[in-house]
Amino acid sequence: KNEVEQSPQNLTAQEGEFITINCSYSVGISALHWLQQHPGGGIVSLFMLSSGKKKHGRLIATINIQEKHSSLHITASHPRDSAVYICAVGSMDSNYQLIWGAGTKLIIKP
């Protein structure tokens, strides 16, 4: 079993839909990161969480430390949100290294 699991692997939705991407982990963490990887490969950091909830524009990230689970939500989705969304955790035991999820490929259709 992978230490960081994302679901779903692939998600196709219509423009305007509310999107939820999940990340579960099995290790003790210092922080959890959500990143966006564009179709060309470029990577952008979206959020870094250690507790609670963060919001930036139409993106919301939450984390439940007790349940070892985080969600990334996109409200009023748009075709430009189409990308791979990756969850990564900083393990307490890994000397700052990150453990990466496999990513969720999101396609928003107009």
Next chain:
Amino acid sequence: SAVISQKPSRDICQRGTSLTIQCQVDSQVTMMFWYRQQPGQSLTLIATANQGSEATYESGFVIDKFPISRPNLTFSTLTVSNMSPEDSSIYLCSASQVATEAFFGQGTRLTVV
């Protein structure tokens, strides 16, 4: 927070040649890491770049193939040597000052032909 500038963002290279990827951080950071993402795969740690000493490589990665430099606390390079098509991947650097933070380069998309 810190900002990392990673260059180049993409390159197409001939097999047998080498490519050096650079990451410049706008502030001093304790730790820098290099990751590889092969097509359809998760990001995998190549090595930890240590300032002033040899990098620490993960299993399956060797210095001759992926030499890494870190001359100071704001800069690191990764070289992909004697490239083959199997080296076609996205390479990513990240940096951390404390365990609760991580910053990322934009990634380098390498295609070897």
